[in-house]
Amino acid sequence: DGGITQSPKYLFRKEGQNVTLSCEQNLNHDAMYWYRQDPGQGLRLIYYSQIVNDFQKGDIAEGYSVSREKKESFPLTVTSAQKNPTAFYLCASSLQTGELFFGEGSRLTVL
Amino acid sequence: AQSVAQPEDQVNVAEGNPLTVKCTYSVSGNPYLFWYVQYPNRGLQFLLKYITGDNLVKGSYGFEAEFNKSQTSFHLKKPSALVSDSALYFCAVRDIPGNNRKLIWGLGTSLAVNP
Numbered sequence: 729d730g731g732i733t734q735s736p737k738y739l740f741r742k743e744g745q746n747v748t749l750s751c752e753q754n755l756n757h758d759a760m761y762w763y764r765q766d767p768g769q770g771l772r773l774i775y776y777s778q779i780v781n782d783f784q785k786g787d788i789a790e791g792y793s794v795s796r797e798k799k800e801s802f803p804l805t806v807t808s809a810q811k812n813p814t815a816f817y818l819c820a821s822s823l824q825t826g827e828l829f830f831g832e833g834s835r836l837t838v839l
Numbered sequence: 840a841q842s843v844a845q846p847e848d849q850v851n852v853a854e855g856n857p858l859t860v861k862c863t864y865s866v867s868g869n870p871y872l873f874w875y876v877q878y879p880n881r882g883l884q885f886l887l888k889y890i891t892g893d894n895l896v897k898g899s900y901g902f903e904a905e906f907n908k909s910q911t912s913f914h915l916k917k918p919s920a921l922v923s924d925s926a927l928y929f930c931a932v933r934d935i936p937g938n939n940r941k942l943i944w945g946l947g948t949s950l951a952v953n954p
Contacts, residue, residue, distance in 0.1 A: 732882075734882075768946070769946065770929065770944050770945065770946040770947055771883075771929070771944045773941060776941065786941070816880075818882055818883065820882075820883075826871055826873075826933040826942065827873065827885055827888055828873075828875070828883070828885065828942065829885065830875075830882035830883045830884070831882050832881055832882045833880070833881065833882050835880070
């Protein structure tokens, strides 16, 4: 079935460690996105990519990095520079009309 | 400034009653409007969208939304609520100009349907 696969679903990290969240899609969508969700704050855009080998910062990119080497893949690295990384992370891809398809999310907890 | 507002943090309805989840927006030009639903610890699921045409849009799971240009609103409705409709609902709007596909999101409304 077509869709977006995020892994891992749950991840624990010690302070000072970088972690990478995986996002893979087989919908043949050009655009992909990473959002962060915190209670009461809705969705905030971290990075987005409209085409392979190109990506742009969203509203809260500091402390995060991404790559887009393949159309299907858009991994997110949460670096040690991110001051408050505990959150629910959502990856999405979109059609031309902007309708988003989401993965099931990855919950990162910093110990 | 462009924005989306969901004025109610929480909506409570009895099963079988009609439900409304409110959304108002402010964007330049003509908007693309969306509703998404999120169940606990899950990703968001697309419900419906308005791009152009009929102001009443029908979507998944029996939901519909009415676009009102004069009131800049796009309220989500369902004639008869189910307990399984209990979830977090997000309204979003995309402005058309340019190639930027970022959506502007509301903060979400938690819907509780009581048996």
